[in-house]
Amino acid sequence: MIERPDMTGLPDLHLDTEHADALSAHLTLRHFRRGAQALGRQAAAHVVCQRVDGRADLDDRRTARLRSLIPFAQPERPFAKLDLVHLAAVLAMTVGEARERVRTIYPRAEVEAITAEQALLRPQWFVTELIPAPEGAEPRWEAGAWKVASIAYRMSLPLGACLRLLRPYRELGLPLPPLDEDALDDLHPQPSDEVLLTRHDTSISWVGPLDLVQGAGQLGWTVAETHRRLSRYTPSD
Structure with a gap:
């Protein structure tokens, strides 16, 4: 049998086929050997932070689709400093800007503190190649x-x-x-x-x-x- 999630406080969405397919594409990890794998909640929260704009005034269809997912993709653990580094590298921003982005999209999420010097770091592309997946245990x-x-x-x-x-x-x-x-x-x-x-x-x-x-x-x-x-x-x- 299956274990169902607690739906308390979650919105009741009605998705059309296009919407559902788009969300599935965003939340599926595809590996050339292991095939398709659905992302867990922590990894899904990372994807949302990467691909949705935190500004509520944007009504782009893609942004709206992903924003509707936010209540259902709540992170299971605090966002670690390494999570912020990965997000910053993917989005070509500073670590401080990545931290603010997370706090905007997930206002109630715990986010590890960083120093003023660390906030100014702008990770280059190669940093992401060394970061374990968000679903991993200790780095x-x-x-x-x-x-x-x-x-x-x-x-x-x-x-x-x-x-x-x-x-x-x-x-x-x-x-x-x-x-x-x-x-x-x-x-x-x-x-x-x-x-x-x-x-x-x-x-x-x-x-x-x-x-x-x-x-x-x-x-x-x-x-x-x-x-x-x-x-x-x-x-x-």
């Missing part, structure tokens, strides 16, 4: 080493410089490994690193002995050479 470096290295590679930066760009977001909850940035200024990620740091197109954070042998074979390196290259990506104590 962790689940993106894997190649996620960070690939950003450095695409920006033609040494890994140390890339990590320094990300440093302000560590205090906001971005799950980064404890690496010595200065010691990595001479490490320029290469396509060969992707072979060593990914499995089945997924970035990894752990390499076992067989992975080491396999990576060496794929690159035509010795196991010792492969181990030395991977040691550069090992978090410091």
Whole structure:
């Protein structure tokens, strides 16, 4: 049997087919391998914040459709600092502007406080690639080493410089490994690193002995050479 939501205080909507299809499209996550997956309440609240304008005077049909969803997509937990970073990066705004947007759309929601300095941060596109999904538990470096290295590679930066760009977001909850940035200024990620740091197109954070042998074979390196290259990506104590 199913568990029904509490409808106390919620409006009674009458949706036409077009309206229902539009809402379904907004609230469905599509993955090229796992297929379609309905978003949970927390992720749905994030989508609403991304796609609806908080201003009540806008009557655009798309905006109106999403605004009607707000009472039904209430967040299950407070908006964390990392949620604000993600929203700011997606909408090309500052973290402070993202926080105000959330408070406008969800006036009764709890939103973590940020400092005046953090409010001025304007995250770039690459920050979103390192943020766990809103439905996740505590933030962790689940993106894997190649996620960070690939950003450095695409920006033609040494890994140390890339990590320094990300440093302000560590205090906001971005799950980064404890690496010595200065010691990595001479490490320029290469396509060969992707072979060593990914499995089945997924970035990894752990390499076992067989992975080491396999990576060496794929690159035509010795196991010792492969181990030395991977040691550069090992978090410091």
